[in-house]
Amino acid sequence: MRWLFLILSLLFCGLSLLTVVPAWHVLVWQAAILAGEFGHYFGIATLVLACMTVAYGVVMVEDDQPYWKAGGVAAILALVATGFFFSPTAFAVQMGPRLPAKFEAAFGERSTGRALALRQLWLPFPGVRETSVQSHLFTPLDWPEPLKLDFYPANSPDAPVVVMVHGGGWDSGSRDQISYFNHWLAQSGYAVAAISYRLAPAHPWPAQRDDTLKAIDWLKANAGRLNIDASRIVLMGRSAGAQIASAVAYAANDPAIRGFIGLYGVYDMHFVWSISKEDDVLNSVNLMNQFLGGAPSPANQAHYDSASAQGLITQGRTPPTLLIHGTVDTLCWVEHSRRLARDLESANVPHIFIELPWAVHAFDYNRTGPGGQLTAYTVGSFLNQVLVE
Numbered sequence: 001m002r003w004l005f006l007i008l009s010l011l012f013c014g015l016s017l018l019t020v021v022p023a024w025h026v027l028v029w030q031a032a033i034l035a036g037e038f039g040h041y042f043g044i045a046t047l048v049l050a051c052m053t054v055a056y057g058v059v060m061v062e063d064d065q066p067y068w069k070a071g072g073v074a075a076i077l078a079l080v081a082t083g084f085f086f087s088p089t090a091f092a093v094q095m096g097p098r099l100p101a102k103f104e105a106a107f108g109e110r111s112t113g114r115a116l117a118l119r120q121l122w123l124p125f126p127g128v129r130e131t132s133v134q135s136h137l138f139t140p141l142d143w144p145e146p147l148k149l150d151f152y153p154a155n156s157p158d159a160p161v162v163v164m165v166h167g168g169g170w171d172s173g174s175r176d177q178i179s180y181f182n183h184w185l186a187q188s189g190y191a192v193a194a195i196s197y198r199l200a201p202a203h204p205w206p207a208q209r210d211d212t213l214k215a216i217d218w219l220k221a222n223a224g225r226l227n228i229d230a231s232r233i234v235l236m237g238r239s240a241g242a243q244i245a246s247a248v249a250y251a252a253n254d255p256a257i258r259g260f261i262g263l264y265g266v267y268d269m270h271f272v273w274s275i276s277k278e279d280d281v282l283n284s285v286n287l288m289n290q291f292l293g294g295a296p297s298p299a300n301q302a303h304y305d306s307a308s309a310q311g312l313i314t315q316g317r318t319p320p321t322l323l324i325h326g327t328v329d330t331l332c333w334v335e336h337s338r339r340l341a342r343d344l345e346s347a348n349v350p351h352i353f354i355e356l357p358w359a360v361h362a363f364d365y366n367r368t369g370p371g372g373q374l375t376a377y378t379v380g381s382f383l384n385q386v387l388v389e
Contacts, residue, residue: 002071009077016084019358022330032360037369043085050078088358092370131186138218152192160232160387164194167239170291201290236261246309259386267340268310321351322382326359
């Protein structure tokens with residue numbers, strides 16, 4: 001029995017370390033999401049395991065040799081795992097009371113005024129009242145085949161709109177990613193347009209920018225029948241979608257675009273190329289070859305520039321920005337968001353940057369986990385700042 005306890009403790013301890021150790025493989029990254037966003041459940045399991053190991057050791061003696069030689073190690077490992085598993089929740093609890101101050105620093109008196117409380121931590125998938133999703137078609141500027149847009153109507157008339165741009169490394173992904181979040185936004189009074197865009201390598205940049213702009217034009221042209229206020233739009237994207245949404249928001253010079261929200265994105269494609277490797281988690285060299293045609297050169301310089309939101313910042317015109325990123329994200333390095341936040345600060349652009357010490361890519365997968373609740377709080381508060389008249 002002591003060896004079973006030891007093996008379980010080793011496995012749990014290894015999983016818990018993914019809250020601080022960067023993932024080196026896609027499968028390890030997926031395990032890291034479990035460790036970070038469901039870790040409080042595992043923490044209870046490892047605490048029980050530690051107690052069982054100690055209790056068993058008190059009564060267990062074999063050949064007059066104490067049980068503690070193997071059992072003691074198992075108990076220590078289980079307690080270490082418990083600490084790591086609960087660390088995301090501890091970080092989130094510490095960060096929650098500080099968030100109103102961040103909003104006040106960015107928006108002054110228009111602050112959120114309330115602190116985050118982790119209320120639904122123990123409900124892994126609580127229901128969200130789903131709205132009736134409407135599918136529509138819009139046609140790209142230079143492509144004859146229409147693209148789809150899923151529209152989530154809000155529960156209020158003349159609602160502002162969140163344009164959701166999906167991730168997927170520019171060559172994959174779909175508009176129904178993490179759709180519960182779109183339902184939650186609609187339930188909160190914000191209409192959502194989750195858009196499709198053409199994918200690389202068949203369609204390199206700037207096809208994705210053009211498709212997003214065309215989707216915005218379609219929303220404006222159909223605002224009446226959709227019952228939305230198309231003069232109040234926020235672009236939101238995850239991962240590759242954050243890059244697309246940011247480049248559109250920063251370059252459009254459109255007063256209707258009131259803000260940009262980027263989750264674990266990249267914002268300077270020159271910098272992305274400089275750190276890309278063929279043997280990294282995503283083979284980023286291949287992704288960049290597909291998306292921008294390889295290394296920066298005179299032939300693709302304009303595409304690199306127009307795809308890089310960081311180089312498109314213009315004081316007085318760049319919309320307010322919310323960035324959220326995980327420290328141990330190996331798919332998109334947190335330094336991408338740090339660099340953009342520094343340049344926004346230098347340009348006096350209202351912005352908020354939230355760095356989650358335990359989080360990896362797609363930390364918002366579990367909406368009631370530490371990362372999911374922080375995301376919902378900050379996104380909701382940000383939208384309230386930039387969209388409420």
